[in-house]
Amino acid sequence: xxxxxxxxxxxxxxxxxxxxxxxxxxxxxxxxxxxxxxxxxxxxxxxxxxxxxxxxxxxxx
Numbered sequence: 001x002x003x004x005x006x007x008x009x010x011x012x013x014x015x016x017x018x019x020x021x022x023x024x025x026x027x028x029x030x031x032x033x034x035x036x037x038x039x040x041x042x043x044x045x046x047x048x049x050x051x052x053x054x055x056x057x058x059x060x061x
Contacts, residue, residue: 002034004041011045015052
């Protein structure tokens with residue numbers, strides 16, 4: 001199991017470039033699964049991931 005710092009660092013690395021591969025969304029979901037369900041970090045990163053998905057979808061149109 002990863003620490004919250006490790007999850008956050010890995011999450012940031014997945015999306016540090018604007019042209020990231022789609023598979024990074026799945027990798028990010030897997031990272032979120034490493035966190036406790038009640039973790040504030042999990043909630044914050046989940047919201048951020050949803051925003052990234054929306055932006056990526058809008059850009060693809």
